[in-house]
Amino acid sequence: MFELLNQRPELAELLRQELDDVTSIFEEQLTSDIPAVSELCVHINRYRGKMLRPTLLLVSSLGCNTTYLKDKKGLTKKHRIVAAVTEMIHMATLVHDDVLDLAQMRRNGPTINEQNGNQTAVMFGDYLISNAFHLCSKAGDPSINLRLGDVTNTLCEGELIQLSHRDDVTISEETYFQIISKKTASLIGACCELGAILAGAPDNVVKAMWQFGCSLGIAFQIRDDLLDLMGEQELLGKHPGKDMDAGEFTLPLIDYFGHTPESQQAPMMAHLRSGDAVAVRSELLASRSVDRSMERAAAFVQNAKDQLDVLDDSDARLLLSEIADQVIVRTS
Amino acid sequence: MFELLNQRPELAELLRQELDDVTSIFEEQLTSDIPAVSELCVHINRYRGKMLRPTLLLVSSLGCNTTYLKDKKGLTKKHRIVAAVTEMIHMATLVHDDVLDLAQMRRNGPTINEQNGNQTAVMFGDYLISNAFHLCSKAGDPSINLRLGDVTNTLCEGELIQLSHRDDVTISEETYFQIISKKTASLIGACCELGAILAGAPDNVVKAMWQFGCSLGIAFQIRDDLLDLMGEQELLGKHPGKDMDAGEFTLPLIDYFGHTPESQQAPMMAHLRSGDAVAVRSELLASRSVDRSMERAAAFVQNAKDQLDVLDDSDARLLLSEIADQVIVRTS
Numbered sequence: 137m138f139e140l141l142n143q144r145p146e147l148a149e150l151l152r153q154e155l156d157d158v159t160s161i162f163e164e165q166l167t168s169d170i171p172a173v174s175e176l177c178v179h180i181n182r183y184r185g186k187m188l189r190p191t192l193l194l195v196s197s198l199g200c201n202t203t204y205l206k207d208k209k210g211l212t213k214k215h216r217i218v219a220a221v222t223e224m225i226h227m228a229t230l231v232h233d234d235v236l237d238l239a240q241m242r243r244n245g246p247t248i249n250e251q252n253g254n255q256t257a258v259m260f261g262d263y264l265i266s267n268a269f270h271l272c273s274k275a276g277d278p279s280i281n282l283r284l285g286d287v288t289n290t291l292c293e294g295e296l297i298q299l300s301h302r303d304d305v306t307i308s309e310e311t312y313f314q315i316i317s318k319k320t321a322s323l324i325g326a327c328c329e330l331g332a333i334l335a336g337a338p339d340n341v342v343k344a345m346w347q348f349g350c351s352l353g354i355a356f357q358i359r360d361d362l363l364d365l366m367g368e369q370e371l372l373g374k375h376p377g378k379d380m381d382a383g384e385f386t387l388p389l390i391d392y393f394g395h396t397p398e399s400q401q402a403p404m405m406a407h408l409r410s411g412d413a414v415a416v417r418s419e420l421l422a423s424r425s426v427d428r429s430m431e432r433a434a435a436f437v438q439n440a441k442d443q444l445d446v447l448d449d450s451d452a453r454l455l456l457s458e459i460a461d462q463v464i465v466r467t468s
Numbered sequence: 469m470f471e472l473l474n475q476r477p478e479l480a481e482l483l484r485q486e487l488d489d490v491t492s493i494f495e496e497q498l499t500s501d502i503p504a505v506s507e508l509c510v511h512i513n514r515y516r517g518k519m520l521r522p523t524l525l526l527v528s529s530l531g532c533n534t535t536y537l538k539d540k541k542g543l544t545k546k547h548r549i550v551a552a553v554t555e556m557i558h559m560a561t562l563v564h565d566d567v568l569d570l571a572q573m574r575r576n577g578p579t580i581n582e583q584n585g586n587q588t589a590v591m592f593g594d595y596l597i598s599n600a601f602h603l604c605s606k607a608g609d610p611s612i613n614l615r616l617g618d619v620t621n622t623l624c625e626g627e628l629i630q631l632s633h634r635d636d637v638t639i640s641e642e643t644y645f646q647i648i649s650k651k652t653a654s655l656i657g658a659c660c661e662l663g664a665i666l667a668g669a670p671d672n673v674v675k676a677m678w679q680f681g682c683s684l685g686i687a688f689q690i691r692d693d694l695l696d697l698m699g700e701q702e703l704l705g706k707h708p709g710k711d712m713d714a715g716e717f718t719l720p721l722i723d724y725f726g727h728t729p730e731s732q733q734a735p736m737m738a739h740l741r742s743g744d745a746v747a748v749r750s751e752l753l754a755s756r757s758v759d760r761s762m763e764r765a766a767a768f769v770q771n772a773k774d775q776l777d778v779l780d781d782s783d784a785r786l787l788l789s790e791i792a793d794q795v796i797v798r799t800s
Contacts, residue, residue: 172632173625232594236587255568256631258590262564262597263624269601270617276610285602292595293505299588300504 147451158190161220165271176260189327190219196331198452221272228264237382244373287326294318303383321353344446351440356463358433361386377413391425433464479783490522493552497603508592521659522551528663530784553604560596569714576705619658626650635715653685676778683772688795690765693718709745723757765796
């Protein structure tokens with residue numbers, strides 16, 4: 137997946153093993169002898185993709201405590217449990233997001249709402265949230281429960297603010313950044329922060345790693361929103377244009393309206409009203425809004441990478457830097 | 469609310485104060501400076517009714533440790549936090565239940581899905597679950613997080629089993645009891661159990677209180693299902709017949725089909741298919757199924773009350789017994 141890992145087989149092998157263990161914990165937590173539940177748990181395993189959040193947590197810990205890689209036994213069960221929890225929280229948000237967006241497709245397959253109906257998707261999302269907290273309690277550290285409870289509160293706030301701005305073509309850039317900070321960056325920031333905390337890093341490092349994750353998360357979401365507007369279904373594994381269909385106007389459009397004189401906005405408004413995704417796309421391409429949005433994302437990546445200065449040189453630090461770069465060049 | 473409390477002003481006053489404190493903790497947890505969130509939090513306060521779950525937790529603790537009432541300072545902040553958590557979990561299930569049932573009305577007012585749309589209701593339910601776990605973590609006792617995480621897992625399992633049996637006229641009594649044990653009795657059982665644990669009760673008492681709550685919870689749900697079939701909208705504060713509309717067949721109907729020869733089932737089947745609630749109601753009344761369902765509920769109440777033998781005599785014990793009796797005579 138990452139260039140650096142090709143050149144560092146030891147780190148690659150350690151990460152592979154750790155992520156396998158995280159996957160086992162994840163799957164064990166969701167094992168159920170109730171058919172109505174276990175069938176959904178099998179389905180959700182197909183959703184799991186890049187494991188970005190557990191990876192960031194583990195690599196952040198490795199970057200904050202370079203002795204981990206040396207003795208190979210540094211990462212603990214607690215790391216793996218919390219990593220699995222972050223992935224489960226993420227999965228729960230995907231399941232409910234698909235309900236909110238009436239999405240039919242994810243990772244080239246049907247969503248749970250498409251296959252089992254909205255009601256089952258609502259309840260199964262609840263089951264995942266509940267299991268995430270249940271699993272988190274097994275780490276036996278109330279401060280982590282408290283931290284992740286705070287993150288999921290924030291995450292829901294972001295979604296609620298976004299819902300309250302549906303069909304709001306005049307949504308401000310400030311509100312857009314508030315939404316994506318809360319709904320996306322909060323969890324990714326917490327992953328990097330918790331990685332640092334579990335590594336026993338000092339406060340300034342914990343704070344820098346949190347900032348690293350938040351900036352990376354914002355860049356990630358800007359890229360996600362760009363892909364939804366401009367991406368190809370085959371690469372995405374899902375229908376593009378979902379945000380527009382849901383009445384969610386993201387950075388490229390906000391930028392477009394911010395840079396286009398009001399007297400010239402009528403055609404774009406008409407395309408948005410009629411839901412003409414192709415026309416919206418070509419208007420955006422003709423403007424500089426896509427480029428400018430990418431530049432904004434790149435600036436957040438740079439800010440993220442600047443935070444890594446608090447870490448000693450290590451392969452893990454290099455990998456964190458590469459992950460940050462990767463976030464804005466991905467096509468899926 | 470309860471006869472006994474009229475005769476025991478001291479206990480009544482203590483409970484009133486404690487429940488006021490629980491309400492304050494509940495409301496403080498849901499305070500938000502984000503308008504999109506705070507408006508929903510105000511709405512949810514209208515949902516709060518009998519506070520059955522916090523009441524059971526507090527009275528169970530009082531019943532398990534009779535010194536509490538004597539020095540009036542026995543109940544701790546931890547009791548009140550956990551009591552507020554159980555109410556918040558309950559509220560979250562109501563919000564998502566209303567989405568699942570397409571319910572328009574609760575406590576004589578519009579539901580969140582009716583007023584703000586399904587999507588906002590899904591996300592606000594998530595916000596309540598998340599806040600429940602966040603608040604629970606503030607009690608600083610991982611074993612309580614673990615216990616309540618287990619309860620919410622179970623609760624979701626119950627809902628998922630119920631969803632998988634929608635429109636299943638042949639649903640068995642066994643499955644019905646599995647569903648209501650999981651979706652209703654698990655939380656009520658845990659309230660009484662946690663009350664005992666927080667009072668420092670020995671294992672046999674903790675177990676008996678859990679059983680008390682489970683049996684009471686099953687009786688409560690049977691009564692709820694009966695009221696949905698037979699109750700009056702004005703008393704219920706919501707539309708009756710919701711279960712039938714949702715394709716959920718509950719004890720009176722399961723009993724009806726179990727006691728009616730197949731050759732005589734056609735009229736009832738026709739009424740169910742056409743959704744003729746009035747005809748279903750009169751068929752049921754003409755049979756003994758309503759009476760028999762009430763008898764089943766009464767047997768669970770008796771089982772619940774039998775568990776109280778492990779407790780010393782006290783006003784709290786008498787109150788628990790009265791609450792159990794009340795569960796099956798309520799009309800709303």
